Amino acid sequence: MENAMENLSSKYGKTLMLDKLFSYCPGCGHGIVTRLVAEAIEAMGLREKAVSVVGIGCGGFSHHYMDIDAIEATHGRSTSTATGFKLASPENFVFTYQGDGDMSAIGLADLLHAANKGVPITALMINNTVFGMTGGQMSPATLEGQVTATTPNGRDPKLHGYPILVPEMMRAMQGVKYLARESVADAPAIRKAGKSIRRAFECQEKNQGFAFIEFIVPCPTGLKKSVKDSYAWCKDQMVDYFKPQVFKDEVE
Ligand SMILES: Cc1ncc(C[n+]2csc(CCOP(=O)(O)OP(=O)(O)O)c2C)c(N)n1
Ligand code: SF4
Numbered sequence: 001m002e003n004a005m006e007n008l009s010s011k012y013g014k015t016l017m018l019d020k021l022f023s024y025c026p027g028c029g030h031g032i033v034t035r036l037v038a039e040a041i042e043a044m045g046l047r048e049k050a051v052s053v054v055g056i057g058c059g060g061f062s063h064h065y066m067d068i069d070a071i072e073a074t075h076g077r078s079t080s081t082a083t084g085f086k087l088a089s090p091e092n093f094v095f096t097y098q099g100d101g102d103m104s105a106i107g108l109a110d111l112l113h114a115a116n117k118g119v120p121i122t123a124l125m126i127n128n129t130v131f132g133m134t135g136g137q138m139s140p141a142t143l144e145g146q147v148t149a150t151t152p153n154g155r156d157p158k159l160h161g162y163p164i165l166v167p168e169m170m171r172a173m174q175g176v177k178y179l180a181r182e183s184v185a186d187a188p189a190i191r192k193a194g195k196s197i198r199r200a201f202e203c204q205e206k207n208q209g210f211a212f213i214e215f216i217v218p219c220p221t222g223l224k225k226s227v228k229d230s231y232a233w234c235k236d237q238m239v240d241y242f243k244p245q246v247f248k249d250e251v252e
Contacts (some may be wrong), residue, residue: 077110078097143238
């Protein structure tokens with residue numbers, strides 16, 4: 001396997017993606033977003049100054065696959081940690097990489113205050129609608145009626161509230177200069193997500209303010225579906241509720 005990876009590297013040119021196998025489950029949406037982020041860092045020449053601040057969850061491994069510096073924050077605290085780091089070291093390029101559980105449950109207050117402050121960092125939320133790492137429990141982003149380990153009869157808004165729409169909440173914040181929701185449901189969506197990451201990174205490079213992207217991705221293991229079915233569900237159900245769009249682009 002190692003030889004095969006080396007051959008790939010020499011064929012396509014060495015990138016900051018390390019020659020390691022992902023610990024993500026087969027078909028996990030994190031694999032796609034991690035690669036898109038690495039490609040954007042490489043293409044924009046940010047490698048030497050990039051610092052990834054990861055949360056707790058499967059996305060907390062994303063920095064294992066990139067040859068850049070990283071900070072492992074405590075659960076939900078990545079945006080606060082990233083804000084402090086950026087203020088202390090403005091020459092660094094600072095982004096967070098967090099799951100929907102990490103960012104929209106325990107970390108929601110940190111996110112909203114960081115966004116409102118408008119410090120030029122980039123926050124990435126990878127929304128697979130469940131707590132993936134701990135076994136597929138309900139998160140704030142679980143869809144209505146969705147069966148999870150903690151909602152065996154499906155999410156009921158009367159009991160559990162409604163699936164949380166994070167970028168919609170952040171729209172009015174003046175410190176937020178780039179705000180988008182993307183998906184990895186199919187190849188065109190993945191290409192669009194890659195472009196969106198570069199735009200969000202540009203927002204920080206031009207020192208314009210806070211940038212946020214939510215990515216709608218499948219977690220085949222937590223959703224208890226095959227890889228194929230989990231992508232079909234992502235395309236039909238998740239994207240139907242979490243509508244991909246650029247909410248705000250004020251990057252000049
Ligand atoms: C303070 C604290 N509470 C709970 C946990 C257990 N825990 C680990 S990962 C996780 C949630 C991960 O879900 P998400 O952020 O959606 O990421 P995913 O694994 O789906 O990528 C939780 C609750 C913890 N590590 N620390
Ligand atoms: S549990 Fe889900 S989020 Fe975690 S690596 Fe597996 S597929 Fe990805």
